[in-house]
Amino acid sequence: MTLSVPSARAVDLRVEPVDDVLDRVERSLQVRVDRDTVIRKRRSVGGRTDRGTWVRVERRSFQRIASQGGNGPETAAVLRGVVMPRWRAGLTWRDEHEPVMWRADETDFVTGKPVGQAALVIEDPRLPDEWWTGLNASLDVLATQPTPRVATPDTDSITQGLVDATIRPVFPEVPNLVIDEWTPAHGDLTWANVMGPEFCIIDWEDWGTAPRGLDAATLWGNALAVPALADRVWDERRPDLESRSGRLMALFICAKIVGPYAHEADPRLWPAREKATRLVGELQSF
Structure with missing residues (x-):
């Protein structure tokens, strides 16, 4: 009941x-x-x-x-x-x-400021190499510490059903959306929740188990208005983002940007459409 x-x-x-x-x-x-x-x-x-x-x-x-x-x-x-x-x-x-x-x-109290004043960035924050080292070390070690919690990006528990419901209506041509890797994640790793220039992650209310690559895909998707920054995120988190689960999470983020609530003024919109085309092709042959 x-x-x-x-x-x-x-x-x-x-x-x-x-x-x-x-x-x-x-x-x-x-x-x-x-x-x-x-x-x-x-x-x-x-x-x-x-x-x-x-x-x-x-x-x-x-x-x-x-x-x-x-x-x-x-x-x-x-x-x-x-x-x-x-x-x-x-x-x-x-x-x-x-x-x-x-x-x-x-x-x-953490000194410094959020890298983005909102979830996304529209200018290159020019983060030092030490920042990226901190990001990689933190996400790598986070993924090794299991939890019974389920991550809640955008306040929704991330389940296989949520992945299906988000991606399938926007990209029906992807043949298989089954997530094959689940790891602990922050769950809301936007640019507003990472500090700089000294690296730190804040706001942990949504953390829990999620598909591998969710955190990296969230940072990447919210950097698409700054191509060099998006490319840097992809390069730094390549093992996550180029796993099958990571590609699905990148497409999951793209679906949120280009899907039914897309806004033509969103600076991420056209880059997300372009990246989604590539991801769909990769997932069709993965």
Whole structure:
């Protein structure tokens, strides 16, 4: 029997009032959040504290918690050899009026800035070689540490069914979409979630098992507006991206860009169409 989980209303924390939420976090964690440093995203809010740490607060629906849980940053704290902010403390509470949970995590403050202010980049960030070394070392070691969690890119649990439903309507000519390799992944490795110029990965709420190559394909797809950067990602993560699963993940990302929600102003659109043609040909003969 499948239990029904109530749905929560869609909320954008970039415009939703959050002062009461931050007040509660401050009281519980005994910190003060500098309101001048607060960064608001669609489903999370973060800011620097008076003890030199960072607090990130996320609103998560019961439906998402039922499928994955709500403690991604805490569970990621046990990962070894991955460059990320050190986790210090967490706080969770149930909303009094809606079927959602609020989760606050306090971590070390990371200097530097996200490489991209949004998921994609439209200018070459000119990352140093040391940055790429850090990326490769972190993704390689992450893939060796199994977890029962399932990654949730774009808040959806990544299953074989999701891969089929994303790729098949856009590229029906690919004969076989079965994923043959699954490994732990960050799950939301956009350019907004990697720091520079010193490498670090932030925002671990979506991490879990995923098809091999998901993280590399996410970075690559969101760099397509900067061909040299996209090529660098492909070269650095070639073992992942040129595996059969990795090619499918690259096509998975292309399908999201060129599929039914494609936007003609998206600078990734035409490069993604070109790359998708190549990937389809490769997968037809793989």
